[in-house]
Amino acid sequence: MFNLMVEYYAPALDRVYAALADPTRRAILMRLTRHDARVTELAAPFDMSLNAVSKHLRVLEEAGLIRREVRGRDHHLSLDATPLQEAAAWLETYRQFWSRRLDRLEAFLSQKKSSKRRKSSR
């Protein structure tokens, strides 16, 4: 159990996945791939209060996904996609399992097809 927890206790990964589990936060990240933006610009497309958007921004900041630069009164936000790399790497370890299942489905379907063919040629 100790090994299990050492291996999977990754607070950074927890924060990144939790940050991604919301459509507004994913939309903000996508918006920032185009160019940096001020908080008000980021909030404009959403039908929610500036305060609600600010909460989402804090979650993204704590996950290390956005950086904030204060210039006078304005807060400029930019994307930092680096933590997504670890999240993607973790998911990659499962690639063989999702393809394996599709392989099994394919094998099943082709088997079904050939048994149908055999039946109809009787």
Next chain:
Amino acid sequence: MFNLMVEYYAPALDRVYAALADPTRRAILMRLTRHDARVTELAAPFDMSLNAVSKHLRVLEEAGLIRREVRGRDHHLSLDATPLQEAAAWLETYRQFWSRRLDRLEAFLSQKKSSKRRKSSR
């Protein structure tokens, strides 16, 4: 704003990322890559109540990441990695951004190095 929300409103993705945002749930998924297991087998390595583990299992089930088959008294659980494919595909769209940042860092470091070399050769 409507387009933004249509594009990013993906409840399945919300549930998958939320399910992954916990080390116990990630450990359970990793355990199930080896072979199917009963609830008690899955709970054994963790220092938590069977009830707490069951809650984690429900989160994973609701995200479509595990399947439950009831055989008599036993609940057998197996991995379904299919939803991870969409989560990985979403992250892949950011690959260019995490590499771009590393490229910039590399460019910055090599620039620094060569300016140092120029200074020391004066």
